[in-house]
Amino acid sequence: MNKDFKPYYAVIFTSTQKENVEGYAEMAARMEELAKQQPGYLGIDSARNEVGITVSYWESLDAIKNWKKQSEHLAAQLKGRQDWYRWYNVRICKVEREYEFNS
Amino acid sequence: MNKDFKPYYAVIFTSTQKENVEGYAEMAARMEELAKQQPGYLGIDSARNEVGITVSYWESLDAIKNWKKQSEHLAAQLKGRQDWYRWYNVRICKVEREYEFNS
Numbered sequence: 001m002n003k004d005f006k007p008y009y010a011v012i013f014t015s016t017q018k019e020n021v022e023g024y025a026e027m028a029a030r031m032e033e034l035a036k037q038q039p040g041y042l043g044i045d046s047a048r049n050e051v052g053i054t055v056s057y058w059e060s061l062d063a064i065k066n067w068k069k070q071s072e073h074l075a076a077q078l079k080g081r082q083d084w085y086r087w088y089n090v091r092i093c094k095v096e097r098e099y100e101f102n103s
Numbered sequence: 104m105n106k107d108f109k110p111y112y113a114v115i116f117t118s119t120q121k122e123n124v125e126g127y128a129e130m131a132a133r134m135e136e137l138a139k140q141q142p143g144y145l146g147i148d149s150a151r152n153e154v155g156i157t158v159s160y161w162e163s164l165d166a167i168k169n170w171k172k173q174s175e176h177l178a179a180q181l182k183g184r185q186d187w188y189r190w191y192n193v194r195i196c197k198v199e200r201e202y203e204f205n206s
Contacts, residue, residue: 093196
């Protein structure tokens with residue numbers, strides 16, 4: 001464990017989608033591109049099978065707040081609720097510890 | 104936002120695997136079954152494409168600590184490092200806020 005570890009934040013976004021998700025992949029790619037340009041952005045991981053999980057990492061709660069209200073992102077969130085997502089859950093988390101393995 | 108929200112914990116496990124992952128699916132299923140029997144277990148979400156993401160949810164840091172050192176789980180972790188994972192990262196997080204959408 002690293003004594004110098006500096007806490008940061010994670011947004012865990014889990015979702016299930018409707019059957020027709022036309023336009024979703026393009027929008028997801030655009031949002032990832034946009035997130036990367038936001039102040040305080042640290043990284044993102046994504047995978048989807050029955051459930052989709054996207055975890056984005058941020059320096060602070062303010063960075064998350066600013067990203068949530070970014071105008072193009074707001075439009076994407078609305079479109080997501082109207083057209084693509086059956087269900088989603090957003091968890092705002094403080095990353096308190098971290099460790100890694102490399103083979 | 105729910106004023107009565109009670110913080111809990113999430114373990115974000117991200118990983119990439121080696122090419123041959125014989126025996127992995129059975130072990131993953133067994134570990135999920137076992138996790139569900141642990142005190143303080145709240146839930147689990149999993150998805151894998153290029154990267155695998157498993158997020159498990161727990162009532163407390165102690166519950167996470169106990170699960171980490173559960174004997175059958177320890178053997179699985181060792182096997183994972185030896186045979187299946189190229190890389191993995193574990194983040195211990197405190198879930199501070201949460202919201203949900205249902206269409």
